Amino acid sequence: xxxxxxxxxxxxxxxxxxxxxxxxxxxxxxxxxxxxxxxxxxxxxxxxxxxxxxxxxxxxxxxxxxxxxxxxxxxxxxxxxxxxxxxxxxxxxxxxxxxxxxxxxxxxxxxxxxxxxxxxxxxxxxxxxxxxxxxxxxxxxxxxxxxxxxxxxxxxxxxxxxxxxxxxxxxxxxxxxxxxxxxxxxxxxxxxxxxxxxxxxxxxxxxxxxxxxxxxxxxxxxxxxxxxxxxxxxxxxxxxxxxxxxxxxxxxxxxxxxxx
Amino acid sequence: xxxxxxxxxxxxxxxxxxxxxxxxxxxxxxxxxxxxxxxxxxxxxxxxxxxxxxxxxxxxxxxxxxxxxxxxxxxxxxxxxxxxxxxxxxxxxxxxxxxxxxxxxxxxxxxxxxxxxxxxxxxxxxxxxxxxxxxxxxxxxxxxxxxxxxxxxxxxxxxxxxxxxxxxxxxxxxxxxxxxxxxxxxxxxxxxxxxxxxxxxxxxxxxxxxxxxxxxxxxxxxxxxxxxxxxxxxxxxxxxxxxxxxxxxxxxxxxxxxxxxxxxxxxxxxxxxxxxxxxxxxxxxxxxxxxxxxxxxxxxxxxxxxx
Numbered sequence: 262x263x264x265x266x267x268x269x270x271x272x273x274x275x276x277x278x279x280x281x282x283x284x285x286x287x288x289x290x291x292x293x294x295x296x297x298x299x300x301x302x303x304x305x306x307x308x309x310x311x312x313x314x315x316x317x318x319x320x321x322x323x324x325x326x327x328x329x330x331x332x333x334x335x336x337x338x339x340x341x342x343x344x345x346x347x348x349x350x351x352x353x354x355x356x357x358x359x360x361x362x363x364x365x366x367x368x369x370x371x372x373x374x375x376x377x378x379x380x381x382x383x384x385x386x387x388x389x390x391x392x393x394x395x396x397x398x399x400x401x402x403x404x405x406x407x408x409x410x411x412x413x414x415x416x417x418x419x420x421x422x423x424x425x426x427x428x429x430x431x432x433x434x435x436x437x438x439x440x441x442x443x444x445x446x447x448x449x450x451x452x453x454x455x456x457x458x459x460x461x462x463x464x465x466x467x468x469x470x471x472x473x474x475x476x477x478x479x480x481x482x483x484x485x486x487x488x489x490x491x492x493x494x495x496x497x498x499x500x501x502x503x504x505x506x507x508x509x510x511x512x513x514x515x516x517x518x519x520x521x
Numbered sequence: 522x523x524x525x526x527x528x529x530x531x532x533x534x535x536x537x538x539x540x541x542x543x544x545x546x547x548x549x550x551x552x553x554x555x556x557x558x559x560x561x562x563x564x565x566x567x568x569x570x571x572x573x574x575x576x577x578x579x580x581x582x583x584x585x586x587x588x589x590x591x592x593x594x595x596x597x598x599x600x601x602x603x604x605x606x607x608x609x610x611x612x613x614x615x616x617x618x619x620x621x622x623x624x625x626x627x628x629x630x631x632x633x634x635x636x637x638x639x640x641x642x643x644x645x646x647x648x649x650x651x652x653x654x655x656x657x658x659x660x661x662x663x664x665x666x667x668x669x670x671x672x673x674x675x676x677x678x679x680x681x682x683x684x685x686x687x688x689x690x691x692x693x694x695x696x697x698x699x700x701x702x703x704x705x706x707x708x709x710x711x712x713x714x715x716x717x718x719x720x721x722x723x724x725x726x727x728x729x730x731x732x733x734x735x736x737x738x739x740x741x742x743x744x745x746x747x748x749x750x751x752x753x754x755x756x757x758x759x760x761x762x763x764x765x766x767x768x769x770x771x772x773x774x775x776x777x778x779x780x781x782x783x784x785x786x787x788x789x790x791x792x793x794x795x796x797x798x799x800x801x802x803x804x805x806x807x808x809x810x811x812x813x814x815x816x817x818x819x820x821x822x823x824x825x826x827x828x
Contacts, residue, residue, distance in 0.1 A: 264597075270627030274613065277620045347611040351672075354575040354605040355628040356597040515535070516578040518568065521610055 263364050267357050271365025274352075275339050279373070288373060292327050292381050299323055300389050317391050318477055322446045322470060324381035324393060325407055329444075329466060330437045331377050332411015335370035336363075337418035337433035344427050347521045359509055363502070367412065374408050396473065399482040403469050406487065409494040410466045414440060416501035420508035426520050445470050465493035525712055526551035526574075526680060531583035533569055533736075543569040545736035546583070551680065554706055556713045558727035558744075562826045565733040567716045568609075571682050574714070575605055587680070601629060604678035606669045608688040612657050618644070618668055619653045622675060629676040636675065643671045646701065648694070662689040670698065674705070681705075681713045687722060695719070699726055720819040730818075732825055739825070744818050751816035751824060753777075753788040756797070760785060763806035770800065 278284055303316040343349040352362075382393045394400060418432040443457060444466035450458055461467045472486035533544040544566040551557050559567045572578035574585060576596045585592035587599035612621045619640075626636035644650040647667040649660075657665060666689050673681060683702075687695040699722060705711040717723050723730065724744045732740035732747070740747055760767055760783050767785055771778045774797075777788040789797065794813060801808070 264630060266630045266632075267628050270624050273620075273627065274616075274624040277616050277624070278613070281615060342613070346613045346615075348613055350572070350575070350577050350607075350610045351605070351612060351625075352628070353577050354600070355625065356600040356630070357628050358597050510579070513577065513579045516569070516572055518572050518577060518610075 263361050264356075264358075267355075267361040268364040268368065271357070271362050272368045275335075275342065275366065275369050276372075278342065279369075288331075288377055289380055292324075292377060293384060295323050295327075296320065296381065296384050296388065300385065304389055314477055316389060317393075317395065318474055319447050320385050320389065320391060321393050321396070321473060321477065324378065324385065325403065325470065325473065326441065326444075326446050327377050327381060328374050328404055328407040329411040329414070329440070331374050332370055332408045333415040333418060333437040334411075334433065335373060336366050336412060336415030337422060337436070339366050339369070340419045340422055341427070341430050341433055344422070344430070344520050349517045349520055353517055359506060363505075370408065370412065370415075374404070378404060396476050397482070399472070399476055399487075402487055403473060406465060406469050406490045406494055409498055410440075410464075410469075410490075411437065413465075413494065413497040413501045416498075416505045420501075420505045423505070423512045424508040440464060440466060443467065449474065463493070465490040465497065468493075523553050524550040525553050525588055526714075527584075527586040527589075528574075529584045529586075531570070531573060531585065532581045533566075533573060533578065534581045543736050544573070544580075547731075547733070547736070547738050549731055549738065549741065551712050551714060553679075553712055554710045555729065556702070556706060556715055556727050558723045558730040559714055559716045559733065560723065560730055560822060561733035566736040567733055568684060569736075570733070571605075571607075571684050571714065571716070574682055575603070576600065601676075602679040604673035604676055604681045605684075606673040606681065606686045607684035608666055608669070608686065609684065610669075611665070612668060612672065614657045617654050617656050618649065618660075618671075621657065621668065622672060625672045626675055631676070639675050639677070640671065643674055647671055647697075663691060663694060666690055667694070667698075670701075677709065679710075679712065681711060683713060683715045685717050686715075687717065687719065695722065702726060720817065720822055724818040734825065734828070747821045748816050748818055751820050752790050753820075754791045754794065754816060755814040755820075756787045756789060756794055757810070757812040757814065758785050758787075758801075758808045759783050759810040761807040761809055763804070766804055766806055767801065770797075770804070 299319055300316065303319040307313055307316045343352055385391050385393060396403070414436050418436040421429040421432050443461045444464055445453065445461055450461045450467060450471060453461055468486040468490035472483040475483050527550045529548050530546045531544055531548070532542070532546050535541045535543060547570065559570065561567050569578065573580045576592065587603065590599055592599055616624065622640045623633065623636055641650060644653065647670060649664055649667050652660065652664065657668070660668065666686065670686060687698050690698065702713065703726065706713070715723070715727060727744060730740070730742065730744055730747055731738050758767070764780065764783065764785065768778070768780065771787055779786050
């Protein structure tokens with residue numbers, strides 16, 4: 262069972278940090294820069310290809326990719342916070358269970374994804390008058406699926422961090438980007454070389470981005486894409502959590518105090 | 522008094538080539554209201570033992586029973602009544618005192634209102650009530666240590682595992698903390714496992730001491746009995762003239778000594794002090810100051826560490 266008070270404590274532990282200026286800037290600054298840079302580029306490209314919706318495809322891809330990245334970041338970087346603060350022992354010397362920590366960071370992840378999404382959608386609309394809600398309600402299941410994909414990457418990165426320590430901290434930032442080229446965020450899977458396409462179809466993110474482009478081309482909601490993505494996500498999430506538990510137990514065997 | 526923590530044949534072997542045995546089959550109990558000191562040189566296994574008792578380090582074999590319950594199977598439940606404070610771990614640095622206590626209180630299942638109600642008297646007692654909105658980074662090392670203690674006692678534990686809790690405190694605050702701990706024992710029946718390198722503090726606080734050496738318990742007794750095992754007293758003399766003769770006499774009698782300028786400190790059995798002083802007088806050695814120091818827990822510690 263999960264003790265909700267303890268999970269709420271975990272949520273607050275990182276939420277209080279989030280209220281600091283640098284954390285807010287971190288949440289909004291990079292998406293804003295991406296939207297400005299890529300938005301201007303694609304709007305300019307669209308002037309040479311009238312009638313295409315390249316700007317909407319790229320900007321929706323950008324906002325959606327932020328969800329994957331944010332899902333990963335909230336798990337792996339919040340774990341790293343405990344390393345940076347020499348607080349890992351303090352935290353797990355309490356009655357807190359690992360599953361309660363996981364529940365707390367996942368709650369925070371949902372909250373931050375929501376803020377990042379709202380910011381991205383409003384910012385794109387204000388700058389380029391493009392409405393990401395063109396996707397309709399399909400928007401919501403896609404967001405949920407991408408967030409879960411981000412969690413999967415986050416748990417894998419967190420497993421490496423809890424097992425090996427801070428020397429693997431770059432994974433917290435980099436790991437999501439390793440999947441970006443194969444996820445066909447801005448281009449169709451067919452644009453990838455044949456060998457890369459095999460990898461792409463193993464990723465739950467690919468089905469979402471393909472589905473997103475399909476809707477933007479005017480097709481109905483691609484239920485099959487959503488279903489496959491959901492199935493893959495559930496399998497990968499279960500696996501990644503199992504790996505995280507295993508790495509955490511192995512790390513306890515060596516002693517969490519070795520990181521302090 | 523009932524035993525509320527029982528440790529049986531606890532062993533920790535770190536794998537490697539060769540494997541390293543950090544704690545080697547130790548057994549002990551902690552009674553309700555008892556303060557148990559855990560002493561030993563660096564690397565003796567004190568901190569490893571504490572981390573196994575907290576569950577932040579798994580053990581290779583043995584059993585830990587808290588309140589009669591197996592720790593491995595009931596970790597979360599028993600830790601509800603166990604607090605931990607150490608000078609060697611931090612709290613989230615960018616959070617304020619108030620936020621830190623809010624977070625840690627909730628990890629023990631307290632509500633926001635309970636946390637507020639319980640934390641203020643403790644913050645006042647430790648002299649940091651006016652700093653509640655300061656972040657941990659803004660606190661001095663001593664204030665940080667006091668905050669860690671407030672965090673530990675916020676949950677009104679039945680057992681406190683304290684790893685050098687007064688290491689970074691100035692003497693008056695360290696004394697205040699010691700009297701607080703004794704008060705908690707008297708009022709709440711708190712039991713404590715306590716490590717410190719301040720032997721006077723250990724002697725004052727602890728009912729019983731476990732001395733660890735290379736992962737094994739080599740002594741388990743009340744402080745007074747441990748001190749009694751030291752037969753040597755220390756004789757301090759400030760020599761006016763004849764230091765060479767005094768050193769020659771010490772060497773002849775195979776006494777352990779150390780000298781610095783005109784001061785010499787000799788270790789000998791108490792019964793030998795008077796004859797030694799008579800011999801000095803007969804040899805025409807004059808001294809201005811004489812001090813005989815009875816053995817202390819520190820002497821015991823040093824003797825054990827030298828072994």
